[in-house]
Amino acid sequence: MSVNDLFSASLKPINLGLDMFAADLKTQGVEPVLMDWTPPGGGDPEVIAALSRLEDPAVAEKIDAANQVALERILGSQPFLEGFGQAIDAVPGMTKTTILHSGPPIGFPRMSGPMKGAVTGALVFEGLAKDLDEAFELASSGEITFSPCHEHQSVGSMAGVTSASMWVHKVTNRTYGNTAYTNLSEQLSKILRFGANDQSVIDRLNWMRDVFGPVLAGAMELNTDGLDLRLMLSQALHMGDEAHNRNVAGTTLLIQALAPYILETDFTTKEKREVFDFVASSDYFSGPTWMVAAKASMDAANGIENSTVVTTMARNGVDFGIRVSGTGGQWFTGPAQEVIGPMFAGYTRDDSGLDMGDSAITETFGIGGFAMAAAPAIVALVGGTVEEAMGYSRTMNDITTGNNPNITIPALDFMGVPSGIDVRKVMETGILPIINTAIAHKEPGIGMIGAGITHPPVEAFQKALLSLSERISA
Amino acid sequence: MSRHIDIRKNTYLDSVSLMSMSTKANAVEGVTQALLGMATPMNKEVLLNVGVQDPAIDEAKPSDLMIVIDASEDTLEAAIASVNDILARKDKKAGEATETRYRTLDSAFAEAPDSNFVLISVNGAFAAREARKALNADKSVMIFSDNVSVEDELSLKNLAHEKGLIVMGPDCGTAIINGVGLAFSNAVRRGNIGIVGASGTGSQELSVRIHDFGGGVSQLIGTGGRDLSTEIGGISMIDGINALDADPETKVIVIISKPPAEEVAEKVLAVAGAASKPVFVTFLGSDRTESGYDNVTIVQGSKPLAIAAVVASGIDESTLDKHPLNIPLVEEVRAKLAPEQKYIRGLFCGGTLCDESMFAALDKYENVYSNIQKNADYKIGAMDASREHTFLDMGDDDFTNGRPHPMIDPSLRLQRIVQEADDPSVGVIAMDFVLGFGAHEDPVGVTIPAITEAKAKAAARGQHLEILGYVLGTDLDTPAFAGQVAQLEAAGVTIASSSTNLGLLAREFVAKGDN
Numbered sequence: 001m002s003v004n005d006l007f008s009a010s011l012k013p014i015n016l017g018l019d020m021f022a023a024d025l026k027t028q029g030v031e032p033v034l035m036d037w038t039p040p041g042g043g044d045p046e047v048i049a050a051l052s053r054l055e056d057p058a059v060a061e062k063i064d065a066a067n068q069v070a071l072e073r074i075l076g077s078q079p080f081l082e083g084f085g086q087a088i089d090a091v092p093g094m095t096k097t098t099i100l101h102s103g104p105p106i107g108f109p110r111m112s113g114p115m116k117g118a119v120t121g122a123l124v125f126e127g128l129a130k131d132l133d134e135a136f137e138l139a140s141s142g143e144i145t146f147s148p149c150h151e152h153q154s155v156g157s158m159a160g161v162t163s164a165s166m167w168v169h170k171v172t173n174r175t176y177g178n179t180a181y182t183n184l185s186e187q188l189s190k191i192l193r194f195g196a197n198d199q200s201v202i203d204r205l206n207w208m209r210d211v212f213g214p215v216l217a218g219a220m221e222l223n224t225d226g227l228d229l230r231l232m233l234s235q236a237l238h239m240g241d242e243a244h245n246r247n248v249a250g251t252t253l254l255i256q257a258l259a260p261y262i263l264e265t266d267f268t269t270k271e272k273r274e275v276f277d278f279v280a281s282s283d284y285f286s287g288p289t290w291m292v293a294a295k296a297s298m299d300a301a302n303g304i305e306n307s308t309v310v311t312t313m314a315r316n317g318v319d320f321g322i323r324v325s326g327t328g329g330q331w332f333t334g335p336a337q338e339v340i341g342p343m344f345a346g347y348t349r350d351d352s353g354l355d356m357g358d359s360a361i362t363e364t365f366g367i368g369g370f371a372m373a374a375a376p377a378i379v380a381l382v383g384g385t386v387e388e389a390m391g392y393s394r395t396m397n398d399i400t401t402g403n404n405p406n407i408t409i410p411a412l413d414f415m416g417v418p419s420g421i422d423v424r425k426v427m428e429t430g431i432l433p434i435i436n437t438a439i440a441h442k443e444p445g446i447g448m449i450g451a452g453i454t455h456p457p458v459e460a461f462q463k464a465l466l467s468l469s470e471r472i473s474a
Numbered sequence: 475m476s477r478h479i480d481i482r483k484n485t486y487l488d489s490v491s492l493m494s495m496s497t498k499a500n501a502v503e504g505v506t507q508a509l510l511g512m513a514t515p516m517n518k519e520v521l522l523n524v525g526v527q528d529p530a531i532d533e534a535k536p537s538d539l540m541i542v543i544d545a546s547e548d549t550l551e552a553a554i555a556s557v558n559d560i561l562a563r564k565d566k567k568a569g570e571a572t573e574t575r576y577r578t579l580d581s582a583f584a585e586a587p588d589s590n591f592v593l594i595s596v597n598g599a600f601a602a603r604e605a606r607k608a609l610n611a612d613k614s615v616m617i618f619s620d621n622v623s624v625e626d627e628l629s630l631k632n633l634a635h636e637k638g639l640i641v642m643g644p645d646c647g648t649a650i651i652n653g654v655g656l657a658f659s660n661a662v663r664r665g666n667i668g669i670v671g672a673s674g675t676g677s678q679e680l681s682v683r684i685h686d687f688g689g690g691v692s693q694l695i696g697t698g699g700r701d702l703s704t705e706i707g708g709i710s711m712i713d714g715i716n717a718l719d720a721d722p723e724t725k726v727i728v729i730i731s732k733p734p735a736e737e738v739a740e741k742v743l744a745v746a747g748a749a750s751k752p753v754f755v756t757f758l759g760s761d762r763t764e765s766g767y768d769n770v771t772i773v774q775g776s777k778p779l780a781i782a783a784v785v786a787s788g789i790d791e792s793t794l795d796k797h798p799l800n801i802p803l804v805e806e807v808r809a810k811l812a813p814e815q816k817y818i819r820g821l822f823c824g825g826t827l828c829d830e831s832m833f834a835a836l837d838k839y840e841n842v843y844s845n846i847q848k849n850a851d852y853k854i855g856a857m858d859a860s861r862e863h864t865f866l867d868m869g870d871d872d873f874t875n876g877r878p879h880p881m882i883d884p885s886l887r888l889q890r891i892v893q894e895a896d897d898p899s900v901g902v903i904a905m906d907f908v909l910g911f912g913a914h915e916d917p918v919g920v921t922i923p924a925i926t927e928a929k930a931k932a933a934a935r936g937q938h939l940e941i942l943g944y945v946l947g948t949d950l951d952t953p954a955f956a957g958q959v960a961q962l963e964a965a966g967v968t969i970a971s972s973s974t975n976l977g978l979l980a981r982e983f984v985a986k987g988d989n
Contacts, residue, residue: 002638003717011652017595024911033586036575342494380494429577
C-alpha cells in the first residue's frame, strides 16, 4: 500500500517490539496486530545471514520445490508390518559384537548413565560378558562396535540398544520400497532401554528372545498381506493416541490384528497366553511399531537435493542430533536437553537423565508431540491444559512444510498432522519442535522415572542451516 | 509437623493426572510430603512403606481417592487449600482474555491481511531484516530501533522508494499517521499541516506548538536522525515531502531537522521548491536564511516555525497568543541571582530540545559545553562533571547505554539535578518534561523531590537557584499539560512556554550587566 493510499486508509499497525507501544495504540482506539517475536536464528548473526541468503527468491524457489518432493514422499509412504526377525539376520550391518544405540554416534566412554546400563546389560544378555563388571570392561575394550540405529535403517526407543539376537520389526514402505527395523517393547519401567540391567531385566530379554519374538514372527508368517500401519496409526489418533507417550488405542488395534494369527501358530497355549499377558501389561507395546512406521516413511524423504526438511531427530542422552534431507547422512548436534514433566513418586528433577532415544522420529514424522491435540487424555503428562495441547499442534504448523491428510486430528477439524519440519522455519520463528518423551534415571540400572516434554537444542538447527546455506545456491 | 488425611469416596482420577497433581502438590509451600493416589492395594502399600498408617486408609476402597499431606503446623491449612485447588483443577487462566500473537511477520501478514503498517522496536541487530520483510509485503515501516547499519538503512530506503512506501527511521522516535500517535508522540488536533521531521523531540515540539496555536496536524512523518546525511541523502525526507504534497488533507508542509549535510539540504530544498504547497523549514543551528524557492521559507526556531505554519494554514495571526518572552520575569530572576551565578545547566530528555537551548546559548556565549557539541573543544562525556554552561542530552547514546531513555526512566537525571546544585556558579538549571505516548506516566511528579533538594542546597549557602522547566505536551495528553505545570509552579519552578523560550529564558536569566 503506497504512502498516500495509507493516508486515506484506516491505520492497522503491526506492533513488532515494545508492548508499551501497543498499549498506547489501544488507548487511541487502534487495534494493533500483536507479535510474540523472538530473534531468528537463535539470535546468531551468522545464522541470520545464512537465513537471509536462503530467502533469495531464486534459492527459496529451489528449496520450496525440493521440500514439496520431500513432503510428498512422507505423505505418500505406506509402511506395512511385514514380519519379525532377529537383528543378526535382518538388520543391515549387524554383527555378533555390534551394539546399536539411539541418537547420533557416540563412544562408550561418553555415553549417558542409562545408555551404559543398557549396553552392559545387552552384553550380558548376549553372553559376551558373564556379569556387568566384565561387560563394562568389554564395552571399554574396543572390541565392541557401537553404531547409531539410524545408520542401520533402524530406530531404537530410549537407549535404543539393539544386539544380535534381539527380535526386530520389519516394516517396508510399499510405496518407495525401503525397509526399516526396530526392536520389541520390553513394556514399561525397569527395563534395559531405560538403563536397568539386573537379572529380572535379563530374564525378560531371554523370554522375549525365546518366546515373544518367535510367536510374533510366527504369527506374521501366517499373515501374508502384512499390516497397513499407516491406516492403523490413523485410527489410533482418532481414538485418542498421539503415538509417542500414549499408545492405548494403537496397542489394542495392533494386538487385535495379530491375535488371530498368534492363535493359529503352533506355540503352546501357555506361551500364547504369556504373550497376551505381556502385551496387556503395558500400553507401550505398539510404541516401537509407530516409530518404525515413521522411520520407514522418513527414510524415503531423505537425500533430496536442496531440501531443508528434517528427516531425523534422535538423542543418545548426551547429544541431540538431527539430519536433513538435503544433507543426507550428516548429523548436526547440540546438547541433549532436560525433559520437564511429572515424575514417579520418590524421584526429583535431580534424578533425571537427559533426553534420550530415537522415538523423536514420531515427531519428525508429525505424530507424538506434534499430534498432542489428538490425545487430550495425556495433557497432564505434558504438564498442560487441553487448550495448550491444541496450541502445541497448531504451533507446529508454523515450522512444517504441510499437513498429512492421511493422519488427522478430529479435535482440530480433522487437520492433518503437521509434517516435514523445515529447518528454515524453525530458525525463522524460533519455535523448536515439541517432543513428548519419557524420563530415564540418570544412573545405570534404575529405569523409567517419569515422562514429559522437551525440545531439541537450537544449536543443532543452527549448524544445519549454516551447512544448507553453503550447499544451496541459486 | 502435622498430617492431614482425606479419603474422598468414589472419586476417580487417572494415574497420569494424579502423578502430575502430586508433583504440583509437593511443590506447595510448607509441604514436606504430599501423596495423592487411588486406594488400590498397591498404593496403600506404598503409603505403608513411607510410614503412613491410618484406619481410614485401611478401609478405603480402590474407587476412593487418598490424599495425605504432611506440612509444618503453621502452613498445613494453607497447604490443604492449595492442594484442594490443584485437585479441583482450577484454571489459573480463567477470565484472562487470550490475545492472538504471531511469531513471524509472515504469519501476521497472512492472518491479518488488513494490516498496512509495521512499527518495529526490536533490538537493532534484527530490525533491518524485519523491515525488509514488511517492505517486501508492501507495507511502510517505522523503525524505532537504533543501531541499524548505514548500509541497511540505505538499502531499505531505496527499496521503499522503489515501491512507493516509506521507511521512517531507524532511530525514529516520533510519528503521527492518520491521527494515530506512534512511539513517542503527543495527542494533537488533526488538521492540515503536514510535518516531516528528522528529529524526534523536534517533531513532537512542533506538533505540540501547532496544537497550542490552534492548528492541526495531517501527518507527522519521521525520517530518523541520519536521513539527511550524505550517505542516505534524505531519501525518506524527500519521499515524505512528495507524499504530503500529494495528500489532499495537507495544505502546508513543515520540515524540521538538525543541520543536514550541505548537498542534501540543497536536494531537499529543491524538492520542497518543486512542491505545490507552501513549505516552512527549520534546520536547527544552521545559519541559512534563504531557500532560493518562492514557496519555501526558512525559519529559525521551532516556535517561529509553528507560528508560520499555522498562519499559512489559515489561522488569523492576530488571534494567536504567541507567548512573547517575559522581560519583567527576566529582570526579576536576574535580581535574585548572586554575581557568581553565571552559568546554565541544561538537563534534557529531548535531543532537539537540548539542541535548541544550546544554540540559543551559543548565540550569546562561547563557553557552552555539551555531549552533543559539534566543536570538539567543548564536547564533554556523560561521566564528566559539568563546566560553565553545560547542556546535556541525556537521551543520547552515551547516557542511555544499557538503560532506558530518560523519557521513560528519569532516575539518572534526578541524580544530576541534585549534583548540579552543588556548584555555586550555577544560576539556572533548565529542564524539559516530555508528556505523551511512550513517555513516563508522571515525569514532573517524579522529579519534584530532586528539584526541592537542589533548591534547598542552594538556599543553605544563601543562594537562589532558578529552576526553569518546560513541559512538552498538550491538554489532550495523559497526564494532561495543565496538571504537570501546576505541580512545577507549586514547587517554585519557572515555566517556559516553548522549547524556543526555554533556551532564550535560560540564556537571559544568567546574562549579567556587561552583556
